[in-house]
Amino acid sequence: MVNSQKSKWIGHLAVLTVYIIFGVNPNCSKAVVPEYITPEAYTALRLFVGSAGFWIISLFTPHEKVAKRDMWTIVFGAVSLYGTLWAFAEAMRYISPTYVSLVSAMSPLVVMLMAAIFLKEPITTRKAMGVFFGIAGALIMILFSLHGDARYSNLGALLCLVNILFYATYLIITRAISPKYSPVTMMKWMFLFSFVFSLPAAIPTVKDSPLLMGTAPAMAYVNMGIVALFATVLAYYLLPVALRHIRPTTVSMYSNLQPFITAILAIAVGQDVFTWNKPVALVLIIFGVFLVTTSRAKGDINT
Numbered sequence: 001m002v003n004s005q006k007s008k009w010i011g012h013l014a015v016l017t018v019y020i021i022f023g024v025n026p027n028c029s030k031a032v033v034p035e036y037i038t039p040e041a042y043t044a045l046r047l048f049v050g051s052a053g054f055w056i057i058s059l060f061t062p063h064e065k066v067a068k069r070d071m072w073t074i075v076f077g078a079v080s081l082y083g084t085l086w087a088f089a090e091a092m093r094y095i096s097p098t099y100v101s102l103v104s105a106m107s108p109l110v111v112m113l114m115a116a117i118f119l120k121e122p123i124t125t126r127k128a129m130g131v132f133f134g135i136a137g138a139l140i141m142i143l144f145s146l147h148g149d150a151r152y153s154n155l156g157a158l159l160c161l162v163n164i165l166f167y168a169t170y171l172i173i174t175r176a177i178s179p180k181y182s183p184v185t186m187m188k189w190m191f192l193f194s195f196v197f198s199l200p201a202a203i204p205t206v207k208d209s210p211l212l213m214g215t216a217p218a219m220a221y222v223n224m225g226i227v228a229l230f231a232t233v234l235a236y237y238l239l240p241v242a243l244r245h246i247r248p249t250t251v252s253m254y255s256n257l258q259p260f261i262t263a264i265l266a267i268a269v270g271q272d273v274f275t276w277n278k279p280v281a282l283v284l285i286i287f288g289v290f291l292v293t294t295s296r297a298k299g300d301i302n303t
Helices: 002-030 039-058 068-091 097-104 107-118 125-143 154-177 183-208 218-245 248-268 277-293
Strands: none
Touching: 002 097, 002 218, 002 248, 039 068, 039 183, 039 218, 068 154, 068 183, 097 154, 097 248, 107 125, 107 154, 107 248, 125 248, 125 277, 154 183, 154 218, 154 248, 183 218, 218 248, 248 277
């Protein structure tokens, strides 16, 4: 029982770190896309850095041979990973980071439904209520923080939904093989395949990307570095760690923290002010995570 609790804490700490990073990511990404780099080149650059990073790390970790059947799972996971990053980058053409965070609040609902269909995870009343409270917290956080000049478009919102669908698929697929292999083994192959998939769309746009042509300002490289190293290598290293210890629905619940973290950072740098809705949203989000976390897993349901 003690080991089980320790395992869950490891998973929660890993995914909390991931979504703190993801809370910073939209603003850093918007600072470079599409002004200094096209969405296609941005996606390929993230995948290249991720692939290079994980292959370098793998030189210092024990070698693991991936079974042929699992390699196909990794390929499908790579397609989902590419789709996730591409849709996120493409949305930046049409929509503000604020709205990206708003739409991401739907992620737990999508993951819960997909986990029920493909992993046969039960949708208990407790879990459904947890997702509801988490989404409510995220909506309160965003809707009371919107300003009239926030950019919005239906196409941008649609791309955010595509991003969520790909991300939910990615979580479901990688959950199946996360217990078998180390995060480094999984990610080195997944990022490599994803990078290859990204090249046909990215190569023609290189000349339209000042960041790749060496003509962008210094801060553009700083923001891209944060995205590549933290929101790509570190975050996607920690996601399989989290999926080893907690369920995909629980992992996705933490996405509701993303708008709250973004707001805290905005307050810290003077771009936002403290208002009543922020602590209320945080309480709802934490309560929602608690309900999902303590709901019964598939193995606990009597059939």
